[in-house]
Amino acid sequence: MPTIKDVASRAGVAISTVSAVINRSAPVSEEVIQRVEEAIAAIGYLPHGAAKALRSGDSRLIGLILPDITNPFFSTVARVIETVCMRAGYMTFVYNTDEDIDHEMRILKMMRAQRVAGLVLISTRSDAEHGRRLMSEINVPTVLFSSSVPATPYDAVTLDEAMASRIAIEHLAALGHRRIGVLTGRPNVSTHEERLEACVETMRAHGIEPSGDLIVAANFDQAQAFGATKALLALPEPPSAIFAFSNLMMIGMMRAVVASGLSCPRDISLVGIGDFEWPEIMNPQMTVVSMPAAEMAERSIEILLAEIASKRAPTGRRTMFEPRLIIRESTAAPRLSLPA
Template sequence: MATIKDVAIKAGVAISTVSAVINRSAPVSEDVIARVEAAIATIGYLPHGAAKALRSGNSRLIGVILPDITNPFFSMVARVIETVCMKAGYMTFVYNTDEDPEHEMRILQMMRMQRVAGMILISTRSDAAHGRRLMAAINVPTVLFGSNVEGTPYDVITLDDRKAGALAIDHLVELGHRRIAIIAGRPGVSTHDERLAACIEALQRHGIVLDEDLIIAADFVQQLAFEAGQKLLARADPPTAIFALSNLMLIGAMRALLAAGKTCPRDLSLVGIGDFDWPEIMSPQMTVVATPAVAMAEFAIGALLDEIDSKRPPAGKRTLFAPELIIRGSSAAVSIEEPLRDPLAI
């Protein structure tokens, strides 16, 4: 490969002059610029990224760490981040943690080796111990996304998870449901903890006594949610509604319903968190608490690039995005054996 030296020779100027032309970092006369650019074009020179990064101390690399790129929510987030970064002259490294905190730490190491200029981190744990490990492993501007982590100084962008939980429960209660099952994620992850806490609070607010057996943690994985759904449906007194705390777990629950030969919403109402790209191809169409993925991702990467450019320390600011309840066909008034709050709803 051609180097900057080859360009310099070809153009008959010094190496530093070529550098000045490429980066427009110093005044260069018109005709020298022309000569250098011609030399670059004929030689086919492309700067060496690693050499640039080494010398300038600026890799112009952004790390994106997320649980699983095959989850449509995360792939959309990654997509948005990539687009914004590209415009700003950064490249992105996208890596999957598989919800494994050990793997998360390993990826963090790799990011540090690459000397990334900043990171968007969708962490798999939220507890303070994990927060401390994170702080020890992170030495660049970082924005936490999607889930919160206790006791870190970084900016945090999340859904208003409490509101999301309340929105769904309120909706189901209004439809007359009182035996509401919840397929939850994993204790110790803020998206689980906060959404679940909000659900419980909402249930109590409506005067519904909590049945612990109706709450099953499914680790945010589709298959476990499927099994949880089966367990719930096999009960002597099955719930009249299931609320799944993530998009994949909603799919798991729906599969359980189908496998059991039940009809939604006649036999059971189903609500989830996180919308789908083409809701109409599912049957029934899913009532969900939608997460504004694109807006959140744009905000997060904007905040990160800001922090990098301004060289300001993180403000430790938490930004919540409002969820939106989208009512579709999967939720309906509870069937008549149950007491109805609103007779018109049937």
């Protein structure tokens, strides 16, 4: 591959002059610019990214760490971030953690080895201990996405998680449901904790005493949600509605309802957090709490790029977005309401 040296000698100028015209970092005469650009085109020169990064100390690389790109929510996040980064002259590394904390740390290490200029991190845990580990492993501007980690100075972009639970439970309560099942995520994850707390609060506010039997952790996982839903449905007194904390768990619920020979919403109402791109092809069309994925992604990368550009310390601010309840077909009044 040709180097800047080849360009220089072909154009009959010094290496530093070529650099100046490429980066427009110093005044160069029109005539020399011409010659250099011709030389570049003629030999097909492309600056060597690693050499540039090494010398300038700026990798122009950004890392995105998320649970699973296969999840449509995360893939749209990735697309948005990639697009914005490219426009700003950054390339992106996208890596999957599979919600495995050790793997997350391993990926963080790889990113650090690449000297990424910044990180958007959808972390798998959000307790203080993990926060400390993160702090020791991360030495670049970082924004947390869809989770907030205490004891940590990073900016965060999240949903208003409490509101998400509240509008879902209120919808169900308004329909007349009293026995409401909840498929939650996993302890030490802020989305889990905050949504769960708001669920309980909202139920109590509506005179429903949350029952431990009906609130089950399903790890944000489709298969676990399937199993948990079947178990819930097999209870002597099954819930008349179930609320799930993720889009994948919603799918698990629906599969379980089908597999149990029941029908939604006739036998059971279903709501979840996270929308689907083509609701009309689903059976039934799901009532969901939808989150503005693209807007959130855009905001997070904007915050990150601003922090990188300004070289300012993070503010530790949390930017929240509002979820929206979309009522479709999967929720209805309970079939027969038992006397309270």
